[in-house]
Amino acid sequence: MLGGDAASAGSGLYLLGSLFNHSCEPNVHVTFPENNSTAVFTAARQIAAGEQLLITYIDAGQELNARQEYLAFAYGFRCRCIKCHEELEEQAKHMPPQLR
Numbered sequence: 001m002l003g004g005d006a007a008s009a010g011s012g013l014y015l016l017g018s019l020f021n022h023s024c025e026p027n028v029h030v031t032f033p034e035n036n037s038t039a040v041f042t043a044a045r046q047i048a049a050g051e052q053l054l055i056t057y058i059d060a061g062q063e064l065n066a067r068q069e070y071l072a073f074a075y076g077f078r079c080r081c082i083k084c085h086e087e088l089e090e091q092a093k094h095m096p097p098q099l100r
């Protein structure tokens with residue numbers, strides 16, 4: 001995952017981090033404040049009791065098609081989060097009726 005000011009990318013295996021599902025509009029942010037192998041998980045907003053904790057696996061600032069293509073390639077799924085659903089609906093509004 002790349003943040004806005006990420007200088008480099010890497011990979012790692014994190015037991016706790018592996019339990020989070022993906023959303024393009026996450027309620028938990030992941031940071032590496034010491035630029036080492038320690039991951040810090042912080043609530044991005046108020047989270048209701050029982051609500052699923054979600055992180056983003058990608059740069060969620062990308063356009064819908066880029067996000068979908070990368071997730072399909074790298075993780076084997078197409079995202080169906082609220083953000084993607086809303087953006088797909090908006091795209092459909094601008095399509096000719098015969099293509100909807």
